[in-house]
Each structure stands twice: as structure tokens, then as C-alpha cells.
Amino acid sequence: MLNFVIFGAPGSGKGTYSAKLKEIFQLEHISTGDVLRGEIRKGSDLGIVAKSYIDKGQLIPDELMIGILANVYDNLPAGSNGVILDGFPRTITQAEALAKMFDERNEKLTAVIDLEVSQDILLARLLRRAKLEGRADDNEETIKKRFEVYHTQTKPLADYFKEMGVLKSFYYTDELGPEGMVREIAEYIKSL
Ligand code: ATP
Numbered sequence: 001m002l003n004f005v006i007f008g009a010p011g012s013g014k015g016t017y018s019a020k021l022k023e024i025f026q027l028e029h030i031s032t033g034d035v036l037r038g039e040i041r042k043g044s045d046l047g048i049v050a051k052s053y054i055d056k057g058q059l060i061p062d063e064l065m066i067g068i069l070a071n072v073y074d075n076l077p078a079g080s081n082g083v084i085l086d087g088f089p090r091t092i093t094q095a096e097a098l099a100k101m102f103d104e105r106n107e108k109l110t111a112v113i114d115l116e117v118s119q120d121i122l123l124a125r126l127l128r129r130a131k132l133e134g135r136a137d138d139n140e141e142t143i144k145k146r147f148e149v150y151h152t153q154t155k156p157l158a159d160y161f162k163e164m165g166v167l168k169s170f171y172y173t174d175e176l177g178p179e180g181m182v183r184e185i186a187e188y189i190k191s192l
Pocket residue numbers: 009010011012013014015032033034036053054057058059060061065086087088089090094137146
């Protein structure tokens with residue numbers, strides 16, 4: 001099975017590109033943010049806990065998140081081509097748990113698709129999305145907090161993946177645009 005992680009700052013386009021790659025390569029898309037927002041909508045116990053962290057721009061505790069991810073992964077439709085993990089792992093602890101999870105299932109991480117986007121573009125996108133989608137955590141204060149959390153807890157994972165030899169970085173430019181990014185990522189996946 002192909003096991004991709006799509007990695008990048010808030011607003012880097014993880015969800016958007018995942019949707020496109022899902023179509024091109026018939027992959028399953030697991031977005032932990034979407035899973036949590038679904039639980040919030042249902043009003044489940046998990047949703048209530050998740051909301052208290054998400055609204056503050058903080059990460060859900062690792063133990064909880066790791067359990068959720070394994071559960072979703074194990075319930076993928078049988079015979080899947082592969083999967084794109086979007087929003088997981090976000091900490092070194094989560095990355096180590098993921099490695100263990102793959103080991104136990106005789107799977108391995110195929111590659112990490114790293115999205116590099118400048119801070120100015122990220123901020124502009126999130127503020128625009130705030131108006132379009134009305135996500136509760138897309139307000140200026142929470143966005144600031146999410147960037148801070150990203151830089152301290154999540155960004156160090158790039159080095160971790162680099163050392164593992166699985167990091168593949170893609171640099172966004174306005175010239176390339178989202179279509180160009182998808183094209184480059186798709187070419188890379190085909191070359192694997
Ligand atoms: P974008 O959707 O633009 O990529 P994002 O990465 O900030 O932005 P989501 O991935 O949807 O947004 O995550 C929203 C929130 O859900 C996070 O701020 C965090 O509180 C929680 N969350 C999602 N995934 C995890 C995770 N792996 N570990 C801990 N918390 C998580």
C-alpha cells in the first residue's frame with residue numbers, strides 16, 4: 001500500500017492537494033482536522049474534548065490523537081491503493097507512534113509530501129478562508145497561536161523525516177499556482 005503523509009503549515013493546502021491526489025491516484029484521504037470537526041458536529045464526547053483544544057489553536061493530546069488515527073486507518077475500505085495522511089503526525093511522539101503502527105501492520109511510510117509556502121501567503125489564505133468557510137479557529141488570534149504551535153511542535157518533524165530519507169519538498173510560487181503544485185506532486189508520485 002502507498003502511505004503518504006502530506007505535511008505543511010496551517011493554510012499550506014494540505015486538504016486541497018489531498019483531494020486532487022485522491023482523485024488522480026485513487027487514494028484514501030484521512031484528514032485528522034476533518035475527523036475532529038465531524039466529532040464536534042456530532043456532539044460526541046470526543047468532539048467536546050477536541051473542541052476545547054481546537055478553539056484555542058492547541059493540539060489534541062498525543063495519546064488521544066494516536067488512537068483516533070489508528071482507528072481510522074484500520075477502517076479504511078479493503079483493497080485500498082493507499083492513503084494520504086493530512087494533519088498527522090504533528091509531533092515527534094505522533095511520528096514515532098506512526099512508525100510503530102506501520103511496523104505492526106507490515107506497512108511503511110512511502111513518502112512525506114512537504115508543502116513549503118511563504119508566511120505572507122499562508123496568512124492571506126487563512127484569513128480568506130475564515131470569510132468563506134467560517135471555521136471557528138480561522139480568526140486572527142487563533143491563527144497566530146496555530147502558527148506558533150506549528151513552528152515549535154510540528155516543523156521539527158521535517159528534519160526527522162529528512163533523516164529518514166522520506167521527505168520530498170515542494171515550493172509554492174504564484175507562478176506555479178495550485179495547479180502547478182498538483183502537477184509536480186503527481187509527477188513525483190508517478191516516478192516512485
Ligand atoms: P489546514 O487545514 O489549512 O491545513 P490546519 O493544519 O491548522 O490548517 P487542521 O489540520 O484541520 O488545520 O487541524 C485543525 C486543528 O485540529 C488543529 O489546530 C488541532 O487543534 C487539531 N488537530 C488536527 N490534527 C491533529 C493532530 N495530529 N494532533 C493534534 N491535534 C490535531
